Amino acid sequence: MSPGPAKGGNEESTTAPLPLLSEPVEGVPEVITRESELIECADAIASGFGPVALDAERASGYRYGQAAYLVQLRREGAGTWLIDPVFLPDMEPLDQAIGTGEWILHAATQDLTCLREVGLVPRQIFDTELGARLLGLPRVGLASVIEHYLGISLAKEHSAVDWSTRPLPEPWLRYAALDVEVLTEVRNLMGADLAAQDKSEWARQEFASLLDWRPVQRQDPWRRTSGLHKIRQPRVLATVRELWWERDRIARDRDTSPGRVIPDTVLVDIAQAAPAAPGDLPRGHRAIQRNQRAWLAAVERARDLSDDELPPATVKSDGPPPQRSWANRDPLAAERLTATRAALTFFADERTIPIENVCSPDPLRRVVWRPPTERSVEGFEAALAERGVRPWQQEIVAPLLVAAFEDHPDA
Structure with a gap:
C-alpha cells in the first residue's frame, strides 16, 4: 500500500499541518445552464482521455427526495465542468460522450440514483471509497483518502449546505470543483495498491456489482420513524403510520425534507396524544399548529380503521431469528x-x-x-x-x- 504522508521530527515535535487543496488548478469553472454549453462540454469530454471523475451535490435535509442540484466532472484533456441539472435535466449528450469510459466516484451508491435521473448511466465504475475499504484504510471519507494518498488536505466545510440555492455562491462552486480535482490521481495510486495486495479482482467484481445497484424500496418506510420502538399498541402504530404518510405528502407538495415539516419525535408525540380537537394537540412546536388540520385528519383516519386494518407491532422476517x-x-x-x-x-x-x-x-x-x-x-x-x-x-x-x-x- 502506498504510504501516507511522512511524519518528520522526533516524538516531541508537532506534526506540521498538511497543505490545503484550496483552489482548482484551472480556476473555478462557470456553471453550465444552457443546452449549447452542454454540447460544448460533451465534445470536450469526448476528446479527453482516461477515466472520468464525477460527483453530484444534493440538497439532503432541505428538499424532498435525493435529486442532484449540481453535477461535477473532470477528465484529462478536457478539464473540469460544473453542470446545473435544474436547467439541464437531460444530460444524454454527455452520457454518449463518456460512452464506455470508466467513471470514478467516491461512495458511488450515494450518487448513482440521482445521476441516472439526469440521464447519466455508467458502464464501468471505480469507487474510491469502496477501494479504500478493500485496502483496509482506517478512514474512507474522501478527505481522508486524499490525505492518505496525496498528503494534502481537502476542505469539506460546504458538504451539508442547501445545494438547491440559486445562484450558487462561488465558495461552494470551488468546493464542488475540488471534489473531482484529484480523483483520477487517487484512483491510479489506489489501483496500484489493490494490485500489490492481490485485491484487483476483488475490486473488479465489487465495482461491477455497482452497475446494477438500486436503492432498496422499503415496504413500510414509516417503521423507521425515530422513537417508534416505544410504541406497542396497534392503534397508536396506525396513527404514526397515517401521520407519517401525511407528512410525506406535505413535504412532497412543498418540495422540502420531511424532517423540516415536523420532526419524528413530534410525530410520535401527536400519535400518543391521540387528539380529537385542536386543543388536544401537543404544544411547543410551530409545525403542529401550522398543519393542525392535516394532523387531526390523519389521527381521525387511524381512529376509523377496523382492528383487522391495524399494523402489527413487528413485521415477521423471512430470515433467521436474532x-x-x-x-x-x-x-x-x-x-x-x-x-x-x-x-x-x-x-x-x-x-x-x-x-x-x-x-x-x-x-x-x-x-x-x-x-x-x-x-x-x-x-x-x-x-x-x-x-x-x-x-x-x-x-x-x-x-x-x-x-x-x-x-x-x-x-
Whole structure:
C-alpha cells in the first residue's frame, strides 16, 4: 500500500499541518445552464482521455427526495465542468460522450440514483471509497483518502449546505470543483495498491456489482420513524403510520425534507396524544399548529380503521431469528456461526480488510441457519451466490463453512 504522508521530527515535535487543496488548478469553472454549453462540454469530454471523475451535490435535509442540484466532472484533456441539472435535466449528450469510459466516484451508491435521473448511466465504475475499504484504510471519507494518498488536505466545510440555492455562491462552486480535482490521481495510486495486495479482482467484481445497484424500496418506510420502538399498541402504530404518510405528502407538495415539516419525535408525540380537537394537540412546536388540520385528519383516519386494518407491532422476517437467541434455539447452528466468524475475522485481519467486506452478516447467517443439502465447497458457494455474495467472497467463505460444519457435525 502506498504510504501516507511522512511524519518528520522526533516524538516531541508537532506534526506540521498538511497543505490545503484550496483552489482548482484551472480556476473555478462557470456553471453550465444552457443546452449549447452542454454540447460544448460533451465534445470536450469526448476528446479527453482516461477515466472520468464525477460527483453530484444534493440538497439532503432541505428538499424532498435525493435529486442532484449540481453535477461535477473532470477528465484529462478536457478539464473540469460544473453542470446545473435544474436547467439541464437531460444530460444524454454527455452520457454518449463518456460512452464506455470508466467513471470514478467516491461512495458511488450515494450518487448513482440521482445521476441516472439526469440521464447519466455508467458502464464501468471505480469507487474510491469502496477501494479504500478493500485496502483496509482506517478512514474512507474522501478527505481522508486524499490525505492518505496525496498528503494534502481537502476542505469539506460546504458538504451539508442547501445545494438547491440559486445562484450558487462561488465558495461552494470551488468546493464542488475540488471534489473531482484529484480523483483520477487517487484512483491510479489506489489501483496500484489493490494490485500489490492481490485485491484487483476483488475490486473488479465489487465495482461491477455497482452497475446494477438500486436503492432498496422499503415496504413500510414509516417503521423507521425515530422513537417508534416505544410504541406497542396497534392503534397508536396506525396513527404514526397515517401521520407519517401525511407528512410525506406535505413535504412532497412543498418540495422540502420531511424532517423540516415536523420532526419524528413530534410525530410520535401527536400519535400518543391521540387528539380529537385542536386543543388536544401537543404544544411547543410551530409545525403542529401550522398543519393542525392535516394532523387531526390523519389521527381521525387511524381512529376509523377496523382492528383487522391495524399494523402489527413487528413485521415477521423471512430470515433467521436474532443471533442472541441461537444458543437456545439451535446450539449447533450457533457453534457453526461462531466458528465461521472466528475464521473470517482471522482472514480479514491477515488481509487487512473489514470482515463485513469479506461477507455481509445477513447472507452468512442465512446460510448457516438453513444450510444447503450438499455441504461441500460447491454447495456452499451456490447457497452464498443465491444470496448475492460475489464469487471472490464465495471462494473465501465456502471453505470456512465446510470446516465449521465438519468441526460441528450433526448429532
